Amino acid sequence: MPTQVPVKRSPSRLSAAAPLYTQIAESLLDQIESGKLAPGSRLAPERELSQTLGVNRMTLRQALRVLETQGLLIRRQGHGTYIAEQKIERQAGTLISFTRGMERRGHKPGAKVLAFTERPVEASVAVHLKLPVSAPVYEIHRLRLVNQEPVLLERFTIPANAFPNLACHDLATRSLYEIMETEYGVVVSKARQSLEPVVATEYEAELLGIKPGAALMLEHRLSFDKADRPVEYSKDLFRGDRFRFVTDMASLEL
């Protein structure tokens, strides 16, 4: 198997093609997800693979490291690099939009906008978003569906000034991150989130189609763009009977 990667090298000065190692990682990811590289199978040795790809071994290694930290590859010294066995429920530690995550797993995501309001920001949230008191923000409540079934209640708070006329865009079908990126040029590149278990209130249970008192996962998330500006603060409620949050951990305990 050739493991070809049609690499776009930027011949100096030209357009900013994605970094080589990213392209390689992406290509390998495709081959894994499409099944061309079967779970459990071994990759060619680094030296060999780097040569067939026409890149330096160090560059290849950077690509492999990305996939390794995602739990997709397993490397063993003196042994080889293998495609990880499990199907991988997408990592909790990986920033990926709900929309894209669901699509990857073959589900059809849907959304229903429950509320879209513009109002002054509350003090507690202003701190996180680094906004002056009472700065205008959008507050969006959205119910996410998978195969017609409600599974997630999203509650975003977004600085209104950074995203003028956000209401013009179709939040019922498009991913928020996708809108931010294509319409406003804002790429979410980092986030800090926390998870905690809670029980459903009457109201939440009604919306999510479960019983009051059922277990929910509350996810707080503060997202940043490339320049480390906070762009979104949200509190999402996941149905506990529909989601598991998976993490692979390597012991980097120092």
Next chain:
Amino acid sequence: MPTQVPVKRSPSRLSAAAPLYTQIAESLLDQIESGKLAPGSRLAPERELSQTLGVNRMTLRQALRVLETQGLLIRRQGHGTYIAEQKIERQAGTLISFTRGMERRGHKPGAKVLAFTERPVEASVAVHLKLPVSAPVYEIHRLRLVNQEPVLLERFTIPANAFPNLACHDLATRSLYEIMETEYGVVVSKARQSLEPVVATEYEAELLGIKPGAALMLEHRLSFDKADRPVEYSKDLFRGDRFRFVTDMASLEL
């Protein structure tokens, strides 16, 4: 600020000192935790720092990358590398023993062993631990305390053959991982875990000192040693009102 690192280089063939980049990362971690490097302050530029440390810039960068993925450093191109602001509630994505994690935060961890039994493994767990059917395993139930208050119910399953006479060691005061490492030479280096919210049963509530129906976090964990052999399967129940699971994410979304 000198940022000195007394590096142990292995002059070829000699003892296997830890990798340089690990030593550097560890040294920086110490300086951060001790406050010598204050949050928000800027690190020396990579080129300069690598020179004062007497290592190659690439080696230094590998050390910085480790700390960056732990959320301890923030690097910005054309700008500099900074010590992260927050105190960091220890990462959910980082493998660290409960005992050590609590100690770092200045709490006094305690434990009470509720059950220690040896019995044949159930089929569902055998799959994960890669054991033959009905192989003997230890099942340990342990209640973890912080400042005298019960906060966590641990339920381990461990292959009995790999850890003979485990009962001889003091599980009430020592960390399981610490016992595995010092008594059996087994170093847990990887784990795969999942989190999901559940509600407390009567029994669990009784043990944890909360009300039935309160929110709990159920953590499934499968741990591996360096050779990728599964060494522990456990189901831990955290009190939802005492824990938050924090994750920093960099967008490695491919």
Next chain:
DNA sequence: TTGGTTTATTGGTCTATGCCAACGGCGAGG
């Protein structure tokens, strides 16, 4: 057959170097 030793393979670490890309500040021009 058994048990240790050697050897080839393969990932891990480290060095040395060069250029690219993002950012901030400064100075020239309006």
Next chain:
DNA sequence: CCTCGCCGTTGGCATAGACCAATAAACCAA
């Protein structure tokens, strides 16, 4: 005074090459 563009600083990417360390298979000796 403001704005635009140049330029230096700094992290990011990629190359080339060397040696270390863990692994397993082949090998040899008792």
